[in-house]
Amino acid sequence: MIGLDKIDLAILRALSEDSTATNIEIGKQVNLSGPAAFERIKRLKKEGVILGTRVDIDADAIGLPFLAFVFLKTRGSGKRKQVNSLEKIREIEEIHSTAGQFSILLKVRTKAAKDMEDIFEEIYSVDGVEASETIIVFQTFMTRPVFIELEP
Template sequence: MAEEKTDGVRKTAGTPRALDALDRKILGALSRDATLSYAAIGQDVGLSAPAVHERVKRLRASGTIEATVARLDGAAVGKPLLAFIHVDTEGWGVTTGLLALQEMPELEEVHSSAGDTNLILKVRVASPKALEGLLARIYEVGCVRATRTYTVLSTHLDRPVQAGTTQNLAEGGPVK
């Protein structure tokens, strides 16, 4: 029997392990400040630095931690105007033309949505004139039927995905 080549086959670890309270605490610390050392996180959550390191490696391998990135200040990089654009398209789904929009550095997020619009775009631009130019480029995509733009006046909460969960508040449970 010939030996099967498996060099390019990714090994699966089976069912991913559910996050426990320590994983959530580690993720919470990292989501607040990804530059924290494993020793500092360990002090916060009650583990040794090597134990935190192993858990972080496992969280990366499982895809729970997708990336470690620097969050940039929009105004500091010349893009103080934040807006959300609801895009109505002909038909359903994302077309190659719409996918090409993601190459624009002004686009931060593109979401397919249910409800009264097909797509929601989160964009950051230098000025109202730059927003107008971006809208013109969006309308150049053949399937775009209409847009509604919502400019942000001020932001009261802007944070990444949180690992904590809200317990049943109706019963007076704790918020973590």
Template sequence: MALRSERSLDQTDWKILRELQQDGRLSFNELGKRVGLSAPAAAERVRKLEDAGIITSYGARVDATRFGLPLLVFIQLRCAPDRCLFKTSSAEKFPEILEMHRLGGHHCTMLKVALSSMEHLEAFQERLDAYGEYTINVVTSNLFTKHIIDWEQPEVDLHPSAQQEWDKR
């Protein structure tokens, strides 16, 4: 399977994306040095990646355990028909939610939630009860977190016809 996107990315674009995903605070001067461009050319490439919606934001990754939220849970939620969390609530009511995803299948929603304690989890559950049935999975350790997307090269063996299509890019 070949990667498809609305905008074709060349090797320089991928170099820029790798560098910015590792350190979004790089100056255009430093970024240009790392990818073999002048600072203005690097800035123009980044602007084009932003305009294409490929780069959507810049920010800091934080460790929630360091500021009092050591309990991480994933909650699969199956909303009651007239009480969908997506439609009837707001982020302000659930500041503990780090991520919220709509799902296909038995559950309609997946929540990633950071909490301070088991008591905090119980209080969160009481607020969540109004929306439907759920399954809670407590994270015991984080084995792998991928922060960098790098699909410049195919990561799997492709069928020969798919490989030929990939090589045409």
């Protein structure tokens, strides 16, 4: 951890639970004034601890209920070129570097299973992608923000 104190961690926890909370609300939760909380949050952003704020969207509600995780086997040692190409496929929500038989893990969300065929066409057009294995998600039971332990 990069010199974070208990107040910084409490601010991060509060923001991870509700990123729309005001500086005053955050300040009350961590025993700071609103302006002091604002300055802390500004510093955490500047230091790269807070990468951004996001909205948690119900994918079913917007017509994107199909979720799959795709493991990719690639040839060559450098993944950066493949990652740069994969980032252009808008249905890919996450790209992870992995160890083991597969070197890249993708989180892909679409309207329906049939849409995956077009996405696979794009994936396999990426130079170096040799094989894949797909896991289809039937239901997501839980997601949570990063756990922030307040006691170091």
